[in-house]
Amino acid sequence: MKNSLKEHLIPDSFHPIERLKNYVHMGTVRNYQKRDTVVLPGEAINKVIYVLSGKLSVNFLNDDGKQKLMYKAGRYSIVDRLFPLENCFVHVVSDEKSKICFFSKEQLFTIFKQDDEIIYEFIVNYSSKCFHFMNEAKEMALYNPSIRVLRLLYELCLTEGKAVDGVYEINVRLSQRAISEITGVHFVTICRVFGWLRKENILHKTTDKIVIFDLQKLKDLINDDIRC
DNA sequence: CCATTAATATATA
DNA sequence: TATATATTAATGG
Numbered sequence: 001m002k003n004s005l006k007e008h009l010i011p012d013s014f015h016p017i018e019r020l021k022n023y024v025h026m027g028t029v030r031n032y033q034k035r036d037t038v039v040l041p042g043e044a045i046n047k048v049i050y051v052l053s054g055k056l057s058v059n060f061l062n063d064d065g066k067q068k069l070m071y072k073a074g075r076y077s078i079v080d081r082l083f084p085l086e087n088c089f090v091h092v093v094s095d096e097k098s099k100i101c102f103f104s105k106e107q108l109f110t111i112f113k114q115d116d117e118i119i120y121e122f123i124v125n126y127s128s129k130c131f132h133f134m135n136e137a138k139e140m141a142l143y144n145p146s147i148r149v150l151r152l153l154y155e156l157c158l159t160e161g162k163a164v165d166g167v168y169e170i171n172v173r174l175s176q177r178a179i180s181e182i183t184g185v186h187f188v189t190i191c192r193v194f195g196w197l198r199k200e201n202i203l204h205k206t207t208d209k210i211v212i213f214d215l216q217k218l219k220d221l222i223n224d225d226i227r228c
Numbered sequence: 229c230c231a232t233t234a235a236t237a238t239a240t241a
Numbered sequence: 242t243a244t245a246t247a248t249t250a251a252t253g254g
Contacts, residue, residue, distance in 0.1 A: 177230070192233090195232080
């Protein structure tokens with residue numbers, strides 16, 4: 001619905017499945033505090049995780065200690081941990097106080113039999129995740145770090161930007177650190193990019209919005225660099 | 229907490 | 242080898 005395009009740019013709560021909340025009694029509900037681990041790296045739980053409230057972070061770890069944020073899952077989002085995968089060091093942590101429901105394969109199949117619309121919802125959910133990660137792989141392969149940031153801002157403006165007094169406003173609460181985690185660009189580089197964009201009067205980011213003064217210039221920057 | 233800056237090291241074209 | 246980006250550390254909001 002309203003997140004149809006944004007959710008492939010910002011990996012937060014892919015296609016929430018609201019109607020699954022009607023079947024919470026069939027699963028197992030647990031509460032977590034901020035920074036609690038929901039799934040340990042490498043742990044096989046063979047469940048689908050359904051977020052009733054709060055927010056989870058899904059991180060992918062390497063043995064050298066490096067990690068990358070995959071996505072965040074807010075209310076009515078699901079984190080699939082149904083199948084045990086070899087060397088799958090995924091760490092699921094609660095970002096805030098959260099209430100989570102776990103469904104086993106058997107429980108899900110029972111739900112699917114009662115409500116086949118939910119099957120469709122699951123397919124859309126997996127599809128939107130797949131689309132996001134395909135897009136991210138493409139961006140990583142084709143563009144330099146700072147260009148990826150510019151492209152994200154440009155796409156955000158096209159999908160979320162609202163024209164106000166000759167400028168575009170994107171109402172989104174994104175810290176530089178969050179943009180760094182999403183794009184895989186170092187936070188110091190993010191800071192330098194925003195500093196430069198502000199100096200050139202192209203755009204300005206505040207805590208809860210991004211104001212784009214010169215969309216054409218932003219577009220030109222992206223295209224200029226492609227030729228090099 | 230988050231953002232900024234500088235100094236330095238690495239990586240890449 | 243020149244330029245871009247990452248790393249680290251120090252500092253301020």
